[in-house]
Amino acid sequence: MSLPTGSMKDRNCMITGASNGIGKEVAHQLAAQGATLYLVCRNKERGENALKEIKEKSGNDKLTLLLADLSDQAAVKKLAEDFLATGEPLHVLVNNAGIFNLKFEKSVDGIEKVYATNHLAYFILTEMLLPRIKESAPSRIVNVTSRGHKWAKSIYPLSEAFFDGFEAYGGTKLSNILYTRNLSRKLQGTGVTVNCTHPGDIETGLARNNTGWPSMILGMLKPYFSSVETGAESTVHLAASQDVLHTSGEYFVGTRVKRSSAPSYDLGLGSELRELSLKMTGLSDSAN
Template sequence: MNEKVCMVTGANSGIGFAAAKGLAAQGAAIVMVCRNRERGEEARKEIVRQTGNERIELLLCDLSSLRSVRDLSEAFRSRWDRLDVLVNNAGGLFDRPQTSADGFEMTFAVNYLAPFLLTHLLLDKLQASNNGRIVNVASVMQAKALDLDAAIAPQASYSSFKAYRTAKLAVILMTYFMAERLSDTGIAVNALHPGVVYTPQSTRGVPGFLRPLAKLFMSSPEQGARLILHLAASPEAGASSGKYYAGSRAVSTVPLSYDSQLQRKLYERSLHWTGLPENAFPID
C-alpha cells in the first residue's frame, strides 16, 4: 500500500480506527474523517505512534449534513490529486426518531445518503488512481422490503433497528448498482458485514452491567477490520466488484437487493435527495 491514498470515515474509534491503523501499517497515506476534532486528533496521533507512519491527515465532517459532506469533498480535493481507497465505514444507530439538517430520517442520512454523496463527489479522484476501490460497510441486518418515501422521513412508529436495516439495504443496493455501472472504469465496489463487533456504538442498547459479558462474545474492532483491509488492499479483491462479503467470502444478500429496477429507482431518487445532477455518471 506504499504511495496509496486511503480515506476512512468514522476513523477515530472502533472498526474505522482499526481499519485506518491497519492501512497505515501497510504504508498508505490515510485521510481520517471524523466529526470531533479533539477525538480525531487523539486518534491520529495514536495511529502515528503505533505505526510510525506520519502520513496521516485529519478532515472533519458531520455526516448527517450534506453540506458538510460537500465541504469534506472540497477539502480533500484541495490536497490530493487521486484517491485509491474509499472506506465508507461511519454509521449510526439512533434510539429515537431524529431528523437531519436536510430534513431526512437521521439513520438513513448518516448510513446511506452521506456515503452515497461522498462516493459520487470523489468518483473522479478514484478513477484517477487507475485501480480505485470503494469499500462499503454494510450489515447482516438488511430490510426485506423498502418503501423509499418512508425511508427518508421519521416515522411515528419508529424502530431504530428497522431504520438501520433499511439504511443498510440501501447501501447494498447502491453497491450492486454502482459496481455494474463502473465496471469499465477500473473502480471496484464491494460491501461487507464486519461481524458483531464490540464498539461503543454496537453496545448502546446493552445495559451497563452486561457490557463486560457482551465483550466476551463479540469480535474486537481489529477482527472486524480484517475484511475491510482485505477488500482495500489485497490484489485479488481488486479484481472483484459488486460483491457482499461476510466472514472470508462473498455471500448472498436478501432477494430484494438484486432487484435491478429497485436499484435504479433508489439511485435516481438518491441523486435528487443529495442534489446531484442526473449525469453524475452515465447509466443506460
C-alpha cells in the same frame, strides 16, 4: 489475505468514521501497511487522539485529519470539494461511519439521521469523489454495511410516526448493498471496484447513542462479540488484497463473498434508490 507491511505505500486512502471502532482499526492496519491516510472524523479532539495513536503505533506519519459531520449534507459536500481541490489521487475510499438510533432524530437537513449518516453520506461522498477515484484507477470503494440489512422493509427514510430503530438501520444497510451493486455496474471497465462488507458482530460504540434496555442487552451480549481487529479484517482485505483486484459488486463477510438478502439483488430497487438519493441530495448523475 491482506498485503504485507509496506505494500500500500503508494496508495491514498480515505476512511470515514476513523475516530472509533472498526474505522479506527482499519486506519491502524492500513497505516501499518504504509498507506497515506485521510481520516474523516466529526469531533476534532477524538480525531486528533486517533491520529496520534495511529501515528505512534504504526510509525507512519502520512496521516491527515479531515473534519466533517457526515449527517450534514453541506459538510459532506465541502469535505469532497476540499479533497478534490488538493489535486491528490484517491485509490481507496472506505465509507464506514455509521450510527444506530432507537429514537427518531433529524439531521440539520430535516432528514431522519440514521438515513442521512449511513446512506446519504456514503452516496454524496462517493458520487462527488468518483471523477478523482476513476482518474486514480486501479482504485477501490469499500462500503461497510451490516447483516442487519435483513431487517429492512424499505429503502426510504422512516417518518417519526412509524419509526423503528432496527428497521431504520436495516433500510440504510440494505441501501449500502443496493448502491454497491448499482455503482459496480456503472463502473464496469473503469478500473474502479466497489464492494461491501458485514464486519461481524463487533464490540464498538455503535449503539452508544441509546440508553435503557438496548444497552443492557448489548452488555449481556458482549462476550459473544468479536474484537475490532476481527471487525476490520474484511474492510482491509477489500481495500488492500490482490485477491480482490478484479472483484466488484459483491457482499463480503470476512474474506468471503456471501449471499445477502433477496431484495439486495433487485436491480430495479437499486435504480430507484439512485433516483431517490439524487433527488434528496441535489446531485447530478456523475457515474453515467
